[in-house]
Amino acid sequence: MGLRIRLSRQTVEILQMLLVRPGQWQHGYAISKATEIASGTLYPILMRLEKLGWLETSWEDARVQGRPPRHRYRLTPNGRGWAKEELLAARETKFGKVAAREAHG
Amino acid sequence: MNETSQSLVLRWARWQTRVLVSVWPEESRDWGEAIASEAEEIEQPLQALSWALGGVTVYLRAMGGHLWEWLKMPVGQRDGAAPLAGAPGPRRSRLFTALVLACAAGLLCLPEGREAIRTVRASWQDYAEIGPSQGELEKLAARAKKENDAQTMAFVALSTDDEKQATELADRAVKLEPRLFWIYEARSFWPTDSAVAKDWIAKAEAADPQNAVPYLRAARMMVERTYAELGKQHSPTEPEVNQALVSNPEWGKLMDKIFRAPIYNSFSREHEELNREVWRRNPQLLIGTVLPGLLRHAIPDVRALEWYAKELVKQAEQRRVAGQLEKAQDLLKEAQGLGERMEEDAKREGWFQGMGLSLERESTLGWKEFYEGTGQTAKAQEARQRAAQIEERGAALVQDAERRWRERPRLERNGWVVQLSGLAMILGVLAAGLGVGLFEIWPAIGKRVPRARRALSLLTDFAPGLFLAASAVFMWGFLPYERLIAAFREGSSGTGEVMRLSSAFWSLQDVTWRIGGADAAVLGWTLLTVVLSLLVALIMGRMAYRAMHRTAPQA
Secondary structure: OOOOOOOOHHHHHHHHHHHHOOOOOEEHHHHHHHHOOOHHHHHHHHHHHHHOOOEEEEEOOOOOOOOOOOEEEEEOHHHHHHHHHHHHHHHOOHHHHHHHHHHOO | OOHHHHHHHHHHHHHHHHHHHHHOOHHHHHHHHHHHHHHHHOOOHHHHHHHHHHHHHHHHHHHHHHHHHHHHOEOOOOOOOOOOOOOOOOOOEHHHHHHHHHHHHHHHHOHHHHHHHHHHHHHHHOOOOOOOOHHHHHHHHHHHHHHOOHHHHHHHHHHOOOHHHHHHHHHHHHHHOHHHHHHHHHHOOOOOOHHHHHHHHHHHHHHOOOEOHHHHHHHHHHHHHHHHHHHOOOOOOHHHHHHHHHOOHHHHHHHHHHHHOOEOOOOHHHHHHHHHHHHHHOOOOOHHHHHHHHHOOOOOOHHHHHHHHHHHHHHHHHHHHOOOHHHHHHHHHHHHHHHHHHHHHHHHHOOOHHHHHHHHHHHHHHHHHHHHHOOOHHHHHHHHHHHHHHHHHHHHHHHHHHHHHHHHHHHHHHHHHHHHHHHHHHHHHHHHHHHHHHHHHOOOOOOOOHHHHHHHHHHHHHHHHHHHHHHHHHHHHHHHHHHHHHHHHHOOOOOOHHHHHHHHHHHHHHHHHHHHHHHHHHHHHHHHHHHHHHHHHHHHHHHHHHHHHHHOOOO
16 A cells, blocks of 8 residues: 545546556646546645655646647556555545446446 | 637736746746646636636645745745754744744733733833823824713813813813813812912812812912912921911911811712723723823812811810800811811712811810810710720721732832833843844854854744743733722722722832833833834845845846
C-alpha cells in the first residue's frame, strides 16, 4: 500500500480518469471536462497528488504559435499501483461504490 | 450574448489568469501558469470564465499555504534563504510572535483592559493636578447641544474650566430641565474669582431661596475676603478673622439667613448621580474628566459655621443670664436646627455629617448650660447624655474615615504594580515592534557585529513575551480599581464612592509623580515620541535605501 490520501468523490473520479490510459499525458482542461470537476477543485487535488508522488507533471512544447506551453499530467508507475489499491478499498465505502458504478456505467 | 461580449468575456478570463500568475507565490507558480495556459485553450466564454474563477480559488489556497509557511518561519527569515552562519537571527517563528502579541493585544482590548488603559493614561495626562480633558468636554458639549441633552450639558457645565461655556450650558440645561436648578449651587466652586462665583451664587439663591447652601457659599466668600484684607497688614490668625467677621453686621445677617433657612441641601447626591449617568452613557470618558466636577462640588465653610454656632450659644448664655429665656432658647434652637438639617442631608448624601454633628454638639452643650442655669436638672442630664451620644457618633465617623484611609496603602501598592507593568508593557511592545520591524526589513542587520545581532535577536524573541506578561500583570493589578469604578458607575457601594474613587486615582497619580516628579508625564511622552520617531526614521530610511538599490540596475 502506498501513501494514503483522503479519497473524496472528486479524487476518485480524477484517479479513475487518469487510470483509463495510464501512460498517456492528460491536460488539466481535458480532465476537468471528462470528470466535470471545476478548476478550483481540480488543481488542488492534482497539486496534492503530485506532492505525494502519485502524479508526474511536465510542460509540453508550444504546439500553437502565440500560445503558452501546456502543463500535462499522468500517474507515476508507483502512483498507478497505489491508485488501484485505493480505488479497490474505496469501493467498499458508499461513495466508492457509487463512483465505481458510475464509472463502469 | 453577442460575439463582441463573448470575445470580451473570453479575453477578460484569460487576462485574469495571467494576472494571477504574476502575483502567484513562487513555490507553486507552475500551477498558476498551468491554469493560465489551459485558459488559452478554452473557446467557450462561460467555460473560460468559470475556469478563471476556479483559478482565483486555487490562487487563494496557494496564498494561504504560502502565508502559513511564511508564518512558521523565524522572524526575518526569507523564503529559501539560509540563516546567517555564526550570527543567527531570531528563533521564534512569526506565528508564535504574532500569537503572543495578539494575546496581549486581545487582553488589552477587553472592556477591562480598555478601562485600565484609559485610567492609567489619565493618571499620566495631568501631572500638575486632576483636571478634566477639555477636548472630551468639548465633544460632549457639541453633542449635547445638538441633541438638546440637558443632563450632559449640566455635566459639562459642572466639569469645564471654561466659565463662559459653563454659564451658557448651565442656563440652557436649566431651561430645558428646570429640576437641574441645583447646578448653579454646585458650580459655585471655591471662589478663586469672586465676581464669577458671585454670579453663580446669585443664580443659586434665586433658584433655591429656602436652601442654606447658597448663603453658605456667599459666607465662604466673605471669609476669603476678610482673610485677604487682614493679610494686607500681617498673616491673620483664626480668632482675628473670627473677630472681624462677628463684628461685621453683613456677616451676621448672612449667617442669620443660613441658620434660619428651612432646608439644607447640598445636592451632592444629585451631582454624583448626574456624573454617574453621563459616565454610564459615555464609558469612554476618562476618570480625570468625570471626577473633577464632583471634587469641586461647592462645600460649605466648616470653620465659619462653627464660629457662628459658638457665637449663637454664647449669645444664648448671655440672654439667659440677662433673664431673656425665650430669646436664649430661640438662639439655641437656631444653632441646633442647622446641625440637624445638615445631618439629615448627610443621611441622604453621605457628606457633611461630621459638620452637622459638630453643630449639634455645640448647641446641645449650649442647652445643657441653659438647663443647668435654669435649674432644670433632669433636662440638663438629658442634654449631657445627648452630647455624649453625639460624640460617640462622631468617633464612629472618624473610625469609618480611618478605615477608608487604611484602604489607601493597598491601592498604593497596586498603583506601583499597575504603573510599572504599564511601563513594561510599553517597553515590550516597542521592543517587539523594533525587533520584528528591523529583522523583516533588514534580515542581515548587524551581521558584521554578531554580538549586537544576537542581542537584537534575543530582544525580538523575548519582547513579545514581556508584553504579554506585563499586560496580564497590568490587568491583574488594575482589578481593585476596576471594581471601584464599576461600583461607582452602578452606585452600589453606598456613600463615599467619590472619595474612594478619587483616592484610588490619586494612588495611581502618586506613582507618576514619584517616578518623574511633576514633569513625569512630559518626560514619559517625550521619551515615547523620541523612540517612535527614531523607529519611523530608521524604517523609512531603510525602505528608501532598498528602493534606490532596486531601481539602480534598471537605470
